[in-house]
């Protein structure tokens with residue numbers, strides 16, 4: 144009898160309804176060892192809940208009615224709040240060691256498989272600090288991203304990030320190229336603040352020895368460059384611009400990194416397109432039809448070309464200098480070139496013609512056919528921060544021009560818009576996979592003109608914005 148009672152009291156857990164909702168962070172957590180994390184939960188007001196991790200107990204302060212906050216250092220294991228499980232934590236050591244890139248152009252990605260988007264390539268000989276491993280990939284902080292194990296090798300624990308030493312900074316005029324002499328190639332990461340017209344070049348493992356720098360303090364385009372320490376042993380070079388931030392080119396010449404900001408086009412507000420060099424890319428072509436309409440079998444490549452031609456005509460009429468990647472039903476790369484050269488060939492057309500804007504015209508579909516039948520909306524994609532404003536500027540006028548209620552702009556790493564030299568967008572005018580829209584696009588003879596007009600208006604808006 145006694146035994147049974149004890150069993151009922153201790154052996155049967157009392158299940159309580161969860162009353163706490165985690166606002167941040169997202170569980171499961173995976174943080175470097177020793178890192179502090181801000182926790183915010185919501186729940187009933189007027190409580191004094193306590194947080195329990197494998198190592199510590201912390202009480203939470205009520206920031207406002209029903210919202211509680213604290214900071215804690217995650218340890219491996221579960222985190223509970225007044226007995227309610229919030230989630231689990233995992234930690235990893237801050238550094239796995241120095242990784243040296245041995246492949247010519249290693250592909251940095253946003254995640255640890257080849258399904259993730261590509262970021263900036265990393266050149267051979269560059270050393271990076273690996274902070275985490277997942278499967279076949281290492282993760283890095285600067286530049287931030289993942290590289291495949293086979294693209295380099297992890298060096299011994301004594302290895303340093305490099306022998307680089309920033310000794311000279313020069314700005315040449317009138318081309319405004321910033322030349323940074325560093326002794327050996329090293330990892331870099333560009334950050335951009337489009338609003339405040341500023342670039343930062345992060346150089347981890349490259350200390351600065353520039354007591355005085357040999358750059359022109361009163362350069363036409365670049366006022367005083369500033370240096371900041373980055374981590375224990377690195378340097379951040381702050382490069383402000385006098386004019387609008389438009390893009391940049393970055394290349395190694397021996398031990399010197401050349402950073403060339405793209406000059407923004409001079410805009411006459413009365414005739415904003417006059418003299419502006421624009422590359423218009425009609426997506427797909429030749430063997431590659433792109434997506435094909437489900438009911439009427441309209442080929443995306445043909446529709447893209449009609450819109451691209453209309454856009455070219457409208458832009459030219461307004462005074463722009465337009466280059467087309469293709470003006471017929473064919474691929475852009477030579478027939479003999481490998482398949483992966485096709486997209487780069489389109490970018491090369493823009494670079495060769497020193498384009499100041501790049502617009503790639505497409506029509507959309509979904510991997511899921513049923514999904515695609517009912518999808519609609521003008522979707523504009525950008526990759527570089529300087530391209531975001533262009534994507535945003537095109538979305539609404541395009542949707543209005545083609546009578547489409549829904550529009551959005553997204554960040555996405557598509558090969559044709561990845562280059563940093565000029566603002567570039569990929570425009571998915573609408574869904575060709577939606578039979579209702581397919582019919583409309585085929586039978587409305589004015590459709591290419593309308594879609595082009597919408598893109599044209601967006602481009603114009605972007606050019607005259609904060610000139």
Ligand SMILES: [Zn+2]
Nearest residue numbers: 426433505506
């Ligand atoms: Zn397409």
